Amino acid sequence: MPVSATEKPFYETKSLHEMSPAEWESLCDGCGKCCVLKLEDVDTHIIYSTDVGCKLLDCENARCHHYADRKKHVPDCVVLTPDNLSHLSWMPKSCAYRRLYEGRGLADWHPLVTGRAESVAEAGHSVAGRLFPEDSIDEEDLPDHITDWDAAE
Numbered sequence: 001m002p003v004s005a006t007e008k009p010f011y012e013t014k015s016l017h018e019m020s021p022a023e024w025e026s027l028c029d030g031c032g033k034c035c036v037l038k039l040e041d042v043d044t045h046i047i048y049s050t051d052v053g054c055k056l057l058d059c060e061n062a063r064c065h066h067y068a069d070r071k072k073h074v075p076d077c078v079v080l081t082p083d084n085l086s087h088l089s090w091m092p093k094s095c096a097y098r099r100l101y102e103g104r105g106l107a108d109w110h111p112l113v114t115g116r117a118e119s120v121a122e123a124g125h126s127v128a129g130r131l132f133p134e135d136s137i138d139e140e141d142l143p144d145h146i147t148d149w150d151a152a153e
């Protein structure tokens with residue numbers, strides 16, 4: 001059903017729990033920032049992101065090769081739900097799910113706001129074309145790849 005100019009979009013009127021599965025999925029802006037390898041400091045438990053893509057990620061377009069059954073291929077892949085967002089402080093600050101959970105609304109570059117998927121990359125928030133493939137990096141070199149993807153936020 002078309003949304004009239006005066007009708008507010010679902011992401012401004014519904015809570016995360018009230019959204020349909022399709023609405024929930026549409027919140028993902030496809031930035032790919034959550035799909036990189038991460039390192040946890042054993043002392044502080046702080047989690048750092050890297051510029052190395054998960055083995056399932058197409059590093060050129062930031063899309064998962066096996067999105068529907070990704071947990072079968074990567075068992076520790078975290079599937080977001082309205083109930084686990086409170087435990088995911090490592091999610092990028094720009095993430096649409098995190099933004100809505102924190103009451104910040106969608107960014108003005110989000111595809112649901114602009115109507116264009118390209119607006120994510122144009123705003124500097126896509127990892128597409130900016131990652132090393134997992135199989136190209138030795139594990140001991142991962143600390144050299146720590147990257148602050150929130151810098152553009």
Ligand code: SF4
Nearest residue numbers: 028029031032034095
């Ligand atoms: S960080 Fe959030 S918006 Fe970006 S790809 Fe991951 S789930 Fe989607």
